[in-house]
Amino acid sequence: MNEEGIKKISSKLDAxxxxxxLRMTEGKSQVEQIRLLSEAGFEPKDIxxxxxxxxxxxxxxxxxxxxxxxxxGR
Numbered sequence: 001m002n003e004e005g006i007k008k009i010s011s012k013l014d015a016x017x018x019x020x021x022l023r024m025t026e027g028k029s030q031v032e033q034i035r036l037l038s039e040a041g042f043e044p045k046d047i048x049x050x051x052x053x054x055x056x057x058x059x060x061x062x063x064x065x066x067x068x069x070x071x072x073g074r
Contacts (some may be wrong), residue, residue: 021050053060 024040025033030051037047044058051058
């Protein structure tokens with residue numbers, strides 16, 4: 001398979017993943033979307049791309065969620 005074919009497949013896979021993400025997180029707050037996607041194994045940059053935000057926003061949100069969880073566990 002040539003490089004152009006690989007790029008087309010990659011683009012289509014990205015679109016499918018984005019649709020799945022949108023469906024999985026439909027109607028949820030951004031914080032909840034980030035939590036769910038992180039738990040599903042997505043990296044912050046991929047979560048950001050799917051949700052239309054920045055990777056830094058995702059990392060800050062995940063950090064706040066971890067802190068919140070730590071406080072509850074005490």
